[in-house]
Amino acid sequence: MKENRERILKIRDLNISFKTTGGKVHAVRGVNLDLYKGETIAIVGGSGSGKSVTTKAVMGLLANNGSIDSGSIEYHWNDEYTGEPKTVDICQLSEKELQSEIRGRKIAMVFQDPMTSLNPTMTIGKQIMEPMMYHYKKSKQEAYAKALELLELVGITDAKKRMKNYPHQLSGGMRQRIVIAIALSCDPYVLICDEPTTALDVTIQAKILELIQDIQKKKELSVIYITHDLGVVAKVADYVNVMYAGKIVETGTIDEIFYDPRHPYTWGLLSSMPDLDTDDDELYTIPGTPPNLAHEVKGDAFAPRNEFALNIDLREDPPMFKVPDSDSHQVASWLMHPNAPKVDMPEALRKRLDKMKQKGEPNHDGSTTHLGS
Amino acid sequence: MTEMQALQEMKFQPKDFEFAHESQELEKDEVMPARSAWKDSVSLFARNKGAVIGIVCIALITIFAIVAPMLSDWKYDAIDTSLQNIAPGAQHWFGTDNYGRDLWVRLWQGTRISLFVAVAAIFIDVVIGVTYGMISGYFGGKVDSVMQRIQEVINSIPTLVILTILLMVMKSSLFTIILALSFTEWIGMSRITRAQVLKTKEEEFVLASRTLGAGSFFIIFKEILPNIYSQMIIMVMMSIPNAIFYEAYLSFVGLGLPIPEASLGTLINDGFNTLTIYPFQMIIPVVVFSILMLSFNLVGDGLRDALDPTMKEM
Amino acid sequence: MTEAQPILEVKNLKQYFKVSRKFTVKAVDGISFKIMPGQTYGLVGESGSGKSTTGRSIIRLYKPTDGEVIFNGKNISGKMSKEELKLLRTKMQMIFQDPMACLNPRRKVMDIIAEGLDIHHEYSSQAEREQKVYDMLELVGLSKEHANRYPHQFSGGQRQRIGIARALVMRPELVIADEAISALDVSIQAQVVNLMKKIQKKTNTAYLFIAHDLSMVKYISDHIGVLHLGHLVETGTTDEIFNNPIHPYTKSLLSAIPEPNPRVEKYRKSASYDYKTSGIDYHKGTEHLVDGTHYVLATDEEFKEWTKK
Numbered sequence: 001m002k003e004n005r006e007r008i009l010k011i012r013d014l015n016i017s018f019k020t021t022g023g024k025v026h027a028v029r030g031v032n033l034d035l036y037k038g039e040t041i042a043i044v045g046g047s048g049s050g051k052s053v054t055t056k057a058v059m060g061l062l063a064n065n066g067s068i069d070s071g072s073i074e075y076h077w078n079d080e081y082t083g084e085p086k087t088v089d090i091c092q093l094s095e096k097e098l099q100s101e102i103r104g105r106k107i108a109m110v111f112q113d114p115m116t117s118l119n120p121t122m123t124i125g126k127q128i129m130e131p132m133m134y135h136y137k138k139s140k141q142e143a144y145a146k147a148l149e150l151l152e153l154v155g156i157t158d159a160k161k162r163m164k165n166y167p168h169q170l171s172g173g174m175r176q177r178i179v180i181a182i183a184l185s186c187d188p189y190v191l192i193c194d195e196p197t198t199a200l201d202v203t204i205q206a207k208i209l210e211l212i213q214d215i216q217k218k219k220e221l222s223v224i225y226i227t228h229d230l231g232v233v234a235k236v237a238d239y240v241n242v243m244y245a246g247k248i249v250e251t252g253t254i255d256e257i258f259y260d261p262r263h264p265y266t267w268g269l270l271s272s273m274p275d276l277d278t279d280d281d282e283l284y285t286i287p288g289t290p291p292n293l294a295h296e297v298k299g300d301a302f303a304p305r306n307e308f309a310l311n312i313d314l315r316e317d318p319p320m321f322k323v324p325d326s327d328s329h330q331v332a333s334w335l336m337h338p339n340a341p342k343v344d345m346p347e348a349l350r351k352r353l354d355k356m357k358q359k360g361e362p363n364h365d366g367s368t369t370h371l372g373s
Numbered sequence: 374m375t376e377m378q379a380l381q382e383m384k385f386q387p388k389d390f391e392f393a394h395e396s397q398e399l400e401k402d403e404v405m406p407a408r409s410a411w412k413d414s415v416s417l418f419a420r421n422k423g424a425v426i427g428i429v430c431i432a433l434i435t436i437f438a439i440v441a442p443m444l445s446d447w448k449y450d451a452i453d454t455s456l457q458n459i460a461p462g463a464q465h466w467f468g469t470d471n472y473g474r475d476l477w478v479r480l481w482q483g484t485r486i487s488l489f490v491a492v493a494a495i496f497i498d499v500v501i502g503v504t505y506g507m508i509s510g511y512f513g514g515k516v517d518s519v520m521q522r523i524q525e526v527i528n529s530i531p532t533l534v535i536l537t538i539l540l541m542v543m544k545s546s547l548f549t550i551i552l553a554l555s556f557t558e559w560i561g562m563s564r565i566t567r568a569q570v571l572k573t574k575e576e577e578f579v580l581a582s583r584t585l586g587a588g589s590f591f592i593i594f595k596e597i598l599p600n601i602y603s604q605m606i607i608m609v610m611m612s613i614p615n616a617i618f619y620e621a622y623l624s625f626v627g628l629g630l631p632i633p634e635a636s637l638g639t640l641i642n643d644g645f646n647t648l649t650i651y652p653f654q655m656i657i658p659v660v661v662f663s664i665l666m667l668s669f670n671l672v673g674d675g676l677r678d679a680l681d682p683t684m685k686e687m
Numbered sequence: 688m689t690e691a692q693p694i695l696e697v698k699n700l701k702q703y704f705k706v707s708r709k710f711t712v713k714a715v716d717g718i719s720f721k722i723m724p725g726q727t728y729g730l731v732g733e734s735g736s737g738k739s740t741t742g743r744s745i746i747r748l749y750k751p752t753d754g755e756v757i758f759n760g761k762n763i764s765g766k767m768s769k770e771e772l773k774l775l776r777t778k779m780q781m782i783f784q785d786p787m788a789c790l791n792p793r794r795k796v797m798d799i800i801a802e803g804l805d806i807h808h809e810y811s812s813q814a815e816r817e818q819k820v821y822d823m824l825e826l827v828g829l830s831k832e833h834a835n836r837y838p839h840q841f842s843g844g845q846r847q848r849i850g851i852a853r854a855l856v857m858r859p860e861l862v863i864a865d866e867a868i869s870a871l872d873v874s875i876q877a878q879v880v881n882l883m884k885k886i887q888k889k890t891n892t893a894y895l896f897i898a899h900d901l902s903m904v905k906y907i908s909d910h911i912g913v914l915h916l917g918h919l920v921e922t923g924t925t926d927e928i929f930n931n932p933i934h935p936y937t938k939s940l941l942s943a944i945p946e947p948n949p950r951v952e953k954y955r956k957s958a959s960y961d962y963k964t965s966g967i968d969y970h971k972g973t974e975h976l977v978d979g980t981h982y983v984l985a986t987d988e989e990f991k992e993w994t995k996k
Contacts, residue, residue, distance in 0.1 A: 233949075282885075
């Protein structure tokens with residue numbers, strides 16, 4: 001990819017646990033993550049994989065019974081006036097510093113359900129203006145002008161009239177646009193989108209994603225997507241992190257993950273989503289259920305569901321192996337060890353990925369293959 | 374690159390890189406540890422200190438109220454003018470009153486009556502309130518509208534007016550007081566029940582029952598009731614101190630139990646007359662009364678947190 | 688070949704809800720389709736299109752405002768005789784959307800699954816009841832030991848399978864799956880869908896599969912109906928709909944399906960469709976036959992324009 005990438009977020013060995021009545025739940029177990037300026041990463045995984053918890057920690061929004069046991073979340077930026085580079089560890093900040101410095105101002109978040117993230121008793125104009133007036137001490141007029149600008153940016157026509165509306169007067173897609181406008185109101189550098197489209201209808205989903213992409217280009221935002229929808233990932237991400245049971249099991253560029261996956265869990269994930277050409281008699285599924293993280297995980301957490309598990313998987317948690325000939329592609333699986341038997345991805349998946357690759361070749365009709373737009 | 378070094382130094386066992394299992398044994402389903410919701414609630418409740426203290430106090434007071442009058446040599450209504458207004462001592466632990474009645478026995482007898490009145494009144498409330506709320510909420514539509522209007526009319530008459538009228542018309546007795554208390558308290562119970570039923574009957578598991586052809590009776594008793602009983606328990610716990618209070622209040626203003634019966638309210642009322650001369654006659658029942666009220670409230674709070682944790686974990 | 692009888696035939700079904708004296712919501716406004724035994728009919732549409740309402744009207748959680756629902760040759764849209772009611776409550780079952788809410792948290796799995804058996808007294812001994820539940824548990828990939836647990840001890844996918852077992856224990860001929868997989872993770876969705884297909888093969892149950900996820904609908908369905916604002920705008924076999932969509936709404940819906948293929952997805956723009964500005968009036972449209980079983984809702988002019996290549 002690009003040279004001179006500017007790192008903006010650096011997460012190292014993050015461990016997070018929750019105290020529950022059922023015992024201590026180790027929700028995030030040693031996550032490493034990098035985010036560079038202007039780029040988009042996606043965190044993919046099932047529910048309970050720790051993907052949301054990781055980003056909540058970045059925002060300093062962990063629930064009361066949750067705690068960061070170890071690790072660091074470094075945020076890098078250049079000072080607004082002097083331009084000198086600065087670094088801060090978000091894990092070490094107090095609640096007050098988080099509120100005034102990080103949340104909303106440098107890192108903003110878009111949640112799944114727009115209805116619950118908007119205040120039903122306040123006009124949307126007020127909701128967009130408020131964070132600006134709080135964080136940047138802007139006057140009402142300035143904030144108003146900026147709010148209008150933002151509404152136009154997120155594709156809302158008739159912005160002046162909409163400013164006076166209440167959330168319930170708008171459609172779901174419109175509300176999510178407002179949520180994005182609010183997130184952008186303080187000019188953050190990082191935008192975290194937690195399942196931004198799952199609550200929306202299919203026809204609106206694509207529109208919202210395209211909108212976020214558009215804004216990202218205009219504002220040089222870095223975006224983190226949290227999702228279980230591989231369609232969304234395929235559309236937006238530059239880099240993909242696959243999470244399972246609180247660990248990142250595979251990371252790489254979008255092409256590496258989608259066309260050359262190495263971890264059996266990623267294989268399962270890619271196989272289980274039918275694309276429009278799937279007509280197999282049975283969808284491939286990963287057997288069993290995810291482990292209960294309230295218990296100590298011995299060895300590789302995925303081993304009990306992995307038909308390619310090795311004996312060592314039952315004993316030792318695999319480290320991140322680098323995939324040869326790639327700087328970005330890493331896999332946490334003992335199958336990558338030189339001594340391991342060579343295992344190829346299931347034949348059906350191989351065929352499907354090849355077909356996908358072909359379909360996506362540049363000489364192919366670029367827009368869409370099955371339907372004209 | 375410490376990780377890579379560690380990897381190189383790692384000792385592998387000979388069979389490490391062989392496949393661990395046959396694919397057949399993969400298809401197993403794990404479930405979360407067996408722990409019933411009931412046990413969860415108990416442990417949550419036990420962790421709440423206030424609630425535990427509350428329940429201990431209630432238990433102690435109840436035991437005393439039952440046992441103390443039986444074990445004592447004195448009788449709560451035995452008048453002995455030679456023993457008037459004795460201060461607390463070895464003979465009479467809590468002293469005697471204006472008529473020479475032993476206050477230790479009278480206090481626990483009074484507590485017994487107060488508790489009995491409260492529990493009986495609340496029991497009637499629950500039966501009427503839950504039934505009323507259940508029918509109103511479950512059947513909805515016109516039935517609901519009519520029942521709600523009736524309830525509003527009853528509710529719009531101030532409680533005290535009803536109580537006073539009732540006690541004036543009927544002879545004041547234990548039964549009358551219980552009736553009077555039941556008459557007003559059931560409305561709150563029926564409201565809560567109705568709200569819970571309205572919420573629960575739209576849940577998917579109730580719809581599922583309906584698609585299976587379950588009758589109203591089945592749905593109410595098997596599907597809805599088990600899911601709202603925790604709210605009922607909380608409501609009961611919160612209502613009992615209310616009933617005790619009303620009973621005491623009625624007795625205090627002189628509408629309560631006939632002489633020589635004792636309740637916490639009548640004791641406080643009697644003590645109040647001689648407060649300046651014999652303060653112990655009023656202070657002791659007030660203390661017991663306060664502890665009882667506080668305990669019920671603490672337990673109610675604890676139960677609410679334990680049975681209905683609105684703060685979901687994670 | 689003799690014409691097979693449809694297991695379910697919906698004729699001009701209407702379901703209105705009176706919100707206030709002046710305002711009525713027309714959730715479903717005159718839709719017709721049929722489902723053949725052993726087949727799957729996928730009903731797709733966005734939220735508010737009336738797809739869930741349709742399912743609930745058919746299984747009589749609501750009383751249909753107008754139209755006919757013919758199940759197994761019997762009209763079940765109006766007042767039913769005792770036998771008809773029993774037929775409906777046993778031979779038509781439903782699987783619900785929310786794995787958290789569809790099982791009574793206070794009852795054991797055994798009692799949840801046996802509920803239908805209890806209501807219709809379909810066993811002669813306690814042992815028979817247990818055996819039936821165990822068989823169902825095995826069918827959906829759970830084991831006997833799970834029967835004595837409470838729902839909260841299961842994961843979302845497992846709960847959904849318990850919901851399926853509850854429906855299947857009655858040996859239904861039609862199962863309405865109302866967004867039965869939308870709340871689950873992708874990999875778990877596949878488990879549930881596989882299970883549903885496997886059961887269909889074994890028991891020849893017909894499915895009405897209500898969903899908004901078109902790729903899953905395409906995978907599981909034989910026929911598809913596209914619902915928008917309470918109108919069935921297009922219906923036909925899966926191939927007919929996907930290979931030759933006629934209605935602009937269907938087109939926009941199909942173009943919006945995300946594909947797990949970055950190289951395609953990155954450059955794709957989805958087609959937009961706005962009912963208000965499209966100039967189409969669903970009330971004026973009538974069913975037009977495209978070919979085979981493929982129908983589209985349109986006026987004569989619209990139909991000419993859309994089918995013009």
